Amino acid sequence: MKNVLILSASPRKEGNSDILCDAFMKGASESGNNVEKISLYDRNINFCRACYSCFKTGKCVLQDDMAEILDKMQRSDVIVVATPTYFLTMNGMLKTVIDRFLPKWQDLGGHDIFLIITGHDEKRGLELVGQELTTVFKNLGNEIKGIIWGEGVWQKGEVIGTRAMKEAYDSGLNV
Numbered sequence: 001m002k003n004v005l006i007l008s009a010s011p012r013k014e015g016n017s018d019i020l021c022d023a024f025m026k027g028a029s030e031s032g033n034n035v036e037k038i039s040l041y042d043r044n045i046n047f048c049r050a051c052y053s054c055f056k057t058g059k060c061v062l063q064d065d066m067a068e069i070l071d072k073m074q075r076s077d078v079i080v081v082a083t084p085t086y087f088l089t090m091n092g093m094l095k096t097v098i099d100r101f102l103p104k105w106q107d108l109g110g111h112d113i114f115l116i117i118t119g120h121d122e123k124r125g126l127e128l129v130g131q132e133l134t135t136v137f138k139n140l141g142n143e144i145k146g147i148i149w150g151e152g153v154w155q156k157g158e159v160i161g162t163r164a165m166k167e168a169y170d171s172g173l174n175v
């Protein structure tokens, strides 16, 4: 049994990336893993202030939900990171969370990572997001196990019935 943490960055509940997260979650739960999904917009997460206090204390000065998320990341075997594409890159919610990795950046390696990326464009237009997130998580010492591309989807729910749904479910089943 593995601990699987899903970080869902879209503001849209039941939007395309959130639906793919749920398909992944269904597969991973059915194969007996312990799965938790965090909808990042539901949490209180502020911007990094670049005060570097964390370099001295190991802790962030901001008293919000990020410490709990970092703790959960460290205790997970598998981390799923899901974002819609906004102006060719990850959305601001996810970038804000990544900047807040700073206090623990040396202790966030050793995980299997799956990326879920959605956008109205075809895969070619979403690839920058995959490259950026791959670089960030590899540099932290993780392995990218798969990228699920929810391409060509705009309105909420359009991803239902696409190949990405099966890929998300199968990836979860086989974590």
Ligand SMILES: Cc1cc2nc3c(=O)[nH]c(=O)nc-3n(C[C@H](O)[C@H](O)[C@H](O)COP(=O)(O)O)c2cc1C
Pocket: 010, 011, 012, 014, 015, 016, 017, 018, 083, 084, 085, 086, 087, 088, 089, 118, 119, 120, 121, 122, 125, 126, 153, 154, 155, 156, 157
């Ligand atoms: C601010 C904003 C910028 C966007 N920029 C892009 C883009 O550059 N490329 C793209 O393919 N889709 C873009 N989209 C469309 C979303 O990525 C698309 O609707 C996606 O399905 C949203 O995922 P979600 O349902 O998980 O929120 C943009 C949407 C918003 C709101």
